[in-house]
Amino acid sequence: MTLRLCVDERPWPPYLTPSGDGMAQRLLRDAAQEAGATLATYAAPVTRCREEIRYNSADGFPIAPYTPALLPFMAFPMRGGEPDPARAVMSARTLAYRRTGSATHWDGVRFTHLVTPVLVRFGSVLMIDKLAAMGVQTDDSGKTLSANFAKLLAGRADIVVGLETTGLALLALPEFAGKIEALPAPFTEEAYYLGLSKTFYDAHPQLSERLWDAIARQRRSPAYQRALRKALDESLKGQKD
Template identity: 40%
Template sequence: MLKVCCWLLLFCLGSAQAQTLRVCIGDLSNPPLTFVDHDGQAQYLIRQAANRQGWTVKFEPVPWRRCRAGVESGRYHAAGTATATPSNREFMVFPLRAGQLDENLALGEFKVLVYRARGTAADWDGQRFTGLQAPVLYNAGFVAVGDRLQQLQVAHDDSAQTIHQMMQMLLHGRAQLAAGQAASVQLELQKPEFAERIEVLPAPLLRAGLFLGVNKQFYGQHPQVIEAIWRSIGEVRNSPEWSELAPQLAH
């Protein structure tokens, strides 16, 4: 009887310690990293890493502005694919090594391309914009892009929700240039309405790692677990099996 009671006590303690990591992602699919209806590469990496620590993961797709606000307020424990911008670091913790951002523990890359309607005179050469007479468009809530454009002292507008919407705005002359995440831009350019009418400029606007950005207070409560999850993300992504698995998760 004593052994049974001890076993039940240990079982209950283990159940009490098991937790669910609440992670918000964007409400629009962002291949190959996240999808609203199934796991992409980033979701798989986070889920596998958390499972190794005995935790489960619940992903919630919401508009990116709401995702950031939710992490800041504690509604969500983490943002699924966050860049380590100064504004994000005010309320999120990111994996560090010797005080510097550890790119080896990233979920993937945030690569932003600049595109325009063919024949548009405005340009971007990788260093500066020329010929601009209207704000540069970018997706709502993409803080890293806004920060970059602010750094370049360029007027910008994040009122558009989707790449599709921005491409239509370009074709109707409501803007000259727009910026968007590479995979989403290339996917949209496969549509006949844009394929021959929109062109991507050679130089990217921005390249940055995407991480599991964790609410500071939550990290303070579970530092060892979060650090272990970050390490596991790196281990899975750098494993020999990942090169075969990643393409299967990209669609």
């Protein structure tokens, strides 16, 4: 059985890379082999990936958050009626970033002194859903966190929300150092899963569950954990260089 995965065309180092050797990609290949499946992947804009999964042109997405926008057409590993983080591909935190000294604040529950829409990276459905639930407008026209930081410094927004690892590395660069600061309370701290189309899951429930179980075993292995720590260190160093 071949599983056709649509992958975000933008890199998510160290988890997704254009060369296909990101840590999430390696984890999924090993898990698929254990579960008796093979993977065929192709890259596309993340919004196109979602539509192709919705209409069954693709079978899944490798790092999908469990969020309302995806639930109508995507299946996730569940336990007791809740998503099972033990079978996630990865976990990640996002932070809120502001111009240094700005009065705009995020305390972990709500924003204060926020006037503009919040900038998020294009297609960041988890953050868009959470902000919408809070009644906060978003602007996801920026393709990268670096582009959104530039908009922040230009005064086009009060807050940027983005990945912790990428953001902290960018803050070490001369163009951002001392000009932008990360607020201490995480904005999100979420697991990301191999999200499968509901059509694929309904047709192959046993294979789907075997695959999610294999992801959990492979991710817990000491060899994978060592490789992940090394990849994270190298990714942060590369973004700072």
